[in-house]
Amino acid sequence: MPNDTINDFNQQVIEEFRANRGRVGGYFEGARLILLTTTGARTGAEHTTPVAYLPDGADRILVIASAGGAPRHPAWYHNLLAHPQVTVESGAFTYQARAVVLKGEERDQAFARAVETDAGWAEYQERAGRVIPVVALHEIAGGPPNINAGSMGEAIKVVHDAFRRELSLIREEMNKETESGDHLGAQLRVNCLTFCHGLHNHHTGEDLGLFPFLADRHPTAAPTIERLREEHEHIAALVEELRAAIGTQDPAIARSEVERLTTELEAHLTYEEEHLIPLLDA
Incomplete structure (x- = not known):
């Protein structure tokens, strides 16, 4: 594909990604995608x-320099070798990250997880005639990442929608796993545990920061805030049950726990939006 055509395609994806906070259609529909600025x-x-990524725990994600199976590494890979500090846009968040190229067994295990989720990565590797690099993007500590929203109320909705989308992807992956195997794939386990960790951090931040802020300014909201705190405890218990289910390696059990968490979490998020967004945007 000519460079001009690639640039035009990428620009269309970038604009759609930013306009829809991470959601795109066409070739990348349903994919985990970031915008990587080098x-x-x-x-x-x-x-x-635009680059596809794999969740990889609390503080980093993985990107794969496949270039669609081309014989040369993509330009963005050469850029981050020279300048390892990059900017990541996830749709909901924008943050600075440090790029580290994985080596040896760590790289091979990460790439194997990618192949397990999508055989296309193996096809790229075979076609490329080179070892396709896997790069970890470590979020740089320095305060919370920037939420791509124009108000505090909108920020709540943006973050909630990011959780909804990730949980929807996990449910789809879980359904495929249940149909095709008798154990959970390694990357699917990572996806679930990363989601659990992110949800825990979000609720902890609300408990320690947002809720005291609102209670101080809106005393009449005390019953609502108390209910939300109790729901956080309930959801935390469901998350622990999901963690335990993942440990059993039984996809049917894990799928059941994901469905239960999805139902309870959606009710919680909807209630919080209905009651807190008007207060935050008042």
């Missing part, structure tokens, strides 16, 4: 590229 190795100019 600094040009030769020019020093910033370049933004």
Whole structure:
């Protein structure tokens, strides 16, 4: 594909991604996608590229420099080798990250997880005639990431929708896993545990920061805030049950727990939006 065509395609994806906070259609529909901004190795100019990613725990994600199976590494990979600090846009959040190329067994295990979720990665590797790099993007500590929203109320909805989308992806993956195997794939387990950790952090942040802020300014909201705190405890218990289910390696049990968490979490998120967004945006 000519460079001009690739650039036009990427720009269309970038615009759609930003307009819909991470959701895109067409070729990338249903994919986990970020916008990765690197600094040009030769020019020093910033370049933004849509890149698929894999969840990989609390503080990092993985990106794969496949270039669609091309024989050369993509430009963004050369850029981050020269300038490891990059900007990541997830749709809900924008944050700075440090790029680290995985080596040896760590790289091979990560790539095997990717192949387990999508055989296309193996096809890219075979076609490329090179070892396709896997890069970890470590979020740089320095305060909370920037939420891509124009108000506090909108920020709540943006973050909630990100959780909804990730849980929807996990449910789809869980359904495929249940139909095709008798154990949970390694990457699916990582996806679930990463989601659980992110949800825990979000609710902890609300309990320690948002709820005291609202209670101080809106005393009449005390019953609502108390209910939300109790729901956080209930959801935390469901998350622990999901963790235990993942440990059993039984996809049917894990799927049942994901469905239960989905139902309870959606009710919680909807109630919180209905009652807190008007207060935050008042």
